[in-house]
Amino acid sequence: DIEMTQSPSSVSASVGDRVTxxxxxxxxxxxWLGWYQQRPGKAPRLLMSAPSTLQDGVPSRFSGxxxxxxxxxxxxxxxxxxxxxxYCQQASTFPLTFGGGxxxxxx
Amino acid sequence: xxxLVESGGGLxxxxxxxxLSCTASGFTFGDYWMAWVRQVPGKGLEWVGSIRQDxxxxxxxxxxxxxxxxxxxxxxxxxxxxxNSLGAxxxxxxxxxxxxxxxxxxxxxxGQGIRVTxxx
Numbered sequence: 001d002i003e004m005t006q007s008p009s010s011v012s013a014s015v016g017d018r019v020t021x022x023x024x025x026x027x028x029x030x031x032w033l034g035w036y037q038q039r040p041g042k043a044p045r046l047l048m049s050a051p052s053t054l055q056d057g058v059p060s061r062f063s064g065x066x067x068x069x070x071x072x073x074x075x076x077x078x079x080x081x082x083x084x085x086x087y088c089q090q091a092s093t094f095p096l097t098f099g100g101g102x103x104x105x106x107x
Numbered sequence: 108x109x110x111l112v113e114s115g116g117g118l119x120x121x122x123x124x125x126x127l128s129c130t131a132s133g134f135t136f137g138d139y140w141m142a143w144v145r146q147v148p149g150k151g152l153e154w155v156g157s158i159r160q161d162x163x164x165x166x167x168x169x170x171x172x173x174x175x176x177x178x179x180x181x182x183x184x185x186x187x188x189x190x191n192s193l194g195a196x197x198x199x200x201x202x203x204x205x206x207x208x209x210x211x212x213x214x215x216x217x218g219q220g221i222r223v224t225x226x227x
Contacts (some may be wrong), residue, residue, distance in 0.1 A: 032210050036214075043202055043218065044214070089152070089213065089214075091210055091211070094166045095166070097154065
């Protein structure tokens with residue numbers, strides 16, 4: 001199975017900051033990867049498919065990069081609604097696997 | 108408006124069974140892969156399995172193989188998860204999710220989730 005490792009597991013930031021989250025696959029070359037946002041008590045929301053294809057309605061302050069085994073989600077100009085947990089997910093090979101999550105907290 | 112609504116969750120004793128349903132609306136259900144994803148409260152997301160548009164292919168996570176069964180009824184716009192031999196480790200919120208049009212195994216629509224608690 002492909003293990004997805006996210007870092008950091010938690011980050012504290014202020015409104016207006018830039019936050020970068022990384023996701024690394026344990027093996028192979030990931031052809032399809034997604035980033036999700038989950039607010040407390042809510043279902044996840046697909047933000048983008050890597051490296052950088054935003055879903056409709058996702059603000060442009062979200063961006064992505066990477067290829068192969070290493071991917072990055074960047075949130076520029078952090079807004080109050082961005083404080084949430086973010087997950088990566090590889091969609092290349094079954095079993096599909098998620099990263100452990102990165103919680104973006106208010107500093 | 109796309110909607111996915113799960114039902115059938117609740118409290119079940121260890122070793123028991125439960126059947127979850129997911130009713131879809133607002134899109135052509137039979138055109139999409141569907142999946143179940145679960146989440147232990149306070150923990151991360153865990154893919155449970157996926158089912159092809161016509162139900163001909165199903166993929167499961169190892170720990171549920173032989174215990175869980177997916178099915179779908181495209182005429183009823185419904186996805187099902189039959190869970191047998193439930194254990195405490197299956198306690199979670201279960202989400203049904205729709206695979207994307209382009210990236211089939213990235214989930215672009217989610218239900219609100221339904222809680223399953225396995226306890227005596």
